Amino acid sequence: VSEGGETQRRLTSVIIIGGGTAGWMTAAGLASMLGRTGLSITLIESEEIGIVGVGEATLPHIRFFNETIGINEAEFMRATSATFKLGIEFVDWGRKGDSYIHPFGDFGLAHNGVEFHQYWRKMADRPDTGPIDAYSLPIVACRHGKFQPPSDDPRSVSSTYRYAYQFDASKYAPFLRKHAEARGAIRVEGKVVDVALNKENGDIETVTLENGAAYSADLFIDCTGFFGLLIEKALATGYDQWTEWLPCDRAVAAPSESAGPLLPYTRATAGTAGWRWRIPLQHRTGNGHVYASAFTSDAEAEDALVQNLEGAPLAEPRQLRFTTGKRRKLWNRNCIAIGLSGGFLEPLESTSIYLIQEGITKLLELFPQTTEFADDTEEYNRLMDLEFERVRDFLILHYVATERDDSDFWNYVRTMPIPDSLSQKLALFQTRGRVVRYDHGLFLPPSWIAVMLGQRVLPEHYDMRVDQMNHMDIEAHMTRLRTLMANTVAKMDDHASYLAANGMSGAAT
């Protein structure tokens, strides 16, 4: 095809650099969806280079990705030593001693077009009402260590939640590799030592490996992690830093032996200069401490992690450094950055793998037929920018909606200027519990409600429409709901028992 003097030709080849979670998710996604369209998919990785292995904890969207590319759930659970996840527990965030769960599901049932939390707000001061947690099935299940897949029947209270996984990221990439290779993706072992750009248009032309072999493609996907070999080192795309709002810039991670019952949720405990994660897997527990180096030392951070391990450590703590933010263009010229090469947002809400998945999904939706793809690029960047910015605001909320004043870190984040978009969201919720809605973006109203209420942002008023129902009727409705939640959870399986009974327990390796 020739248009405007430029020659377009059919896009036939993609090279992915980097074989961690992002690389193999991309390879598996492309091979499954476009492998039969004459597209060659090559992944170049080096065994010498370790992987960061982001996102042991995920969001429910991962299930759609796995299903779309044809992964069997039980096989996946066994291969990655995965557990189920119904939400994230936040400890010590609003105040020291506080605990709330951000569930993957709704609170109560809306009535007369008014969301449940508005009824709860009206009744919140009454002794019988209790915390809003009692009206969320996934939260009640989490608190009792229970799990059961949601019901498909929309009339059932068991249809009001979703679930995700907690898995060993170091096992997910090899699992996906088998899947991708079976669908035609080709793996090349080698370390990229040179990236050559086209002198006329600036596109990436070839990558050369240590052994001298050169590889060229129409499209390159940078999954090289923080290093950004193609997107930054070769193309100098630039990076927008968000450290003024999200000051944590380091993490230290260490696995430990499992301790206590297998919980169907991830825990994020706020510390004096950051927070610690705890992710229960079948064979071990993943632990880490995300912190701001301006407010604590590496040694103090490591000590805080080790002192709080619930089981015996299984490896030496590993340090990571990062800069929160995103690449100015996630798709620049003929290169797309997916995963940490595209940006980093701390894993407070388990968004790392979600952002990889969104990068792949949007690439598939906009995958070019020809080598002329400027319009696709612009649209891809717009959609991904929206994703990153809306996740960013949600993460900042956790820091700014706090009463903690026990350290310089908390005094900074509690009082820091925040993006206007978040100020507006906070102001709206504070007055009457309203949640700003968008059609694009990850976090839906129940997520905002969970974190706002969990961190003591209590609306001053409730929705006036609540008054259409009298006190006694609301009280009776809420009592019925609490009983329904409790009875439904009582019939659920214990989390570990469910895994074992359904052939999902893997060998501890």
Place this chain on the structure above:
Amino acid sequence: MSKHPDIIRVLIIGGDVSAWLPAAMLAARLPKNIYEITVCDTGDGREDTLLARPYICRAHDLIGIDDQALAHDASARPVHAYKVERETGEEICLPFGEYGYPHQGAAFNHYWLRVAQTGQARALADYNLALRLTEAGGFLGKVPSGLPFLDYGYELSRRRYVALLRRIAMQSGVKDDVGAIKNVTIATPGLIENVTLERAQLTPDLTLCFGGEDLPIADQLARIDECLNGFFLETPSGLPGLALHQLQTCTMRLLTFWPSGAFTLAEKTELKRLQKAETDLINDMAALLEYGPEAAKNSRSLRRKCQVYAARGRIPTEDYEVFSKPEWLAALSAGGIVPRSYDRLVDRQSLSESVAFVAQTVARIDQLLDRSKQKRRAV
């Protein structure tokens, strides 16, 4: 938590449907023991026909109007598509139903495009059941899942529809015996103090104005809108059904953000942000229909739609889309934009499979069209 006042007075100023649709919706949802709603109808009792988009059923559910009542009391006629006339006199038909059906993750128009490039497809409009039914004067209601998605709106007698809404609103306690509007007093900056009407002097807690230049207080609307206890929705669109649609969505949003007295600044800001987003999208469609892709130079979102569609037949969506993808597809096609390529996912099947899929789709639509004709004959 602060207590709300005993009685909250709401004044609605608007002409005909602009007054009575919001009044009926608010009266249906707001507790009657707390709210007192008064309507100042500035309408002139126009006799024309009004288009209601399929989304109107949400408002009708709320206020308790079913299809039968609508047909009986408002001379409603269901429609699967509507026509927009350009200044040149040319007509463009926009459907309330999809083109073909999606297949293996790609929208039908991508399969059509691939097949059309080989000269083996009919015109794209032939694959839209809503357009075909409209052309043939047929109606099928809603079709079961597995068939191309089909929806319908209504053509209504404005006068009779207004009378129906008024009757329902009055039954819910709305009052309208205040006469014509004379003046709105904004003594304290940002706060409406009182409203002078022909037969009453009111001190409303909230004053809502719906409409535009035809409102007798047109010169005061901007100032009313600046007040935290005032709200003005302008519904200027010349596109059929859009003024009514904006009235409905605005009232639904007002209900969601309903204050106990005046709005807070955050609430007002959010309401205005949503209203602007909706108006921008309506303006995009109006400009595209009137001027074609040329209009895209004045709007970033419309430019994006035209560019991405031209590149690969995909229609990007914004937050708070008003129009369905089939409506955009009809408008972009009418603007003469032919995509350069189709979705790559289509290539997962062979060309002959795509040809067969497209042929089966049109055969199914022909069959449904015949069924509609037979039904009409039987009636």
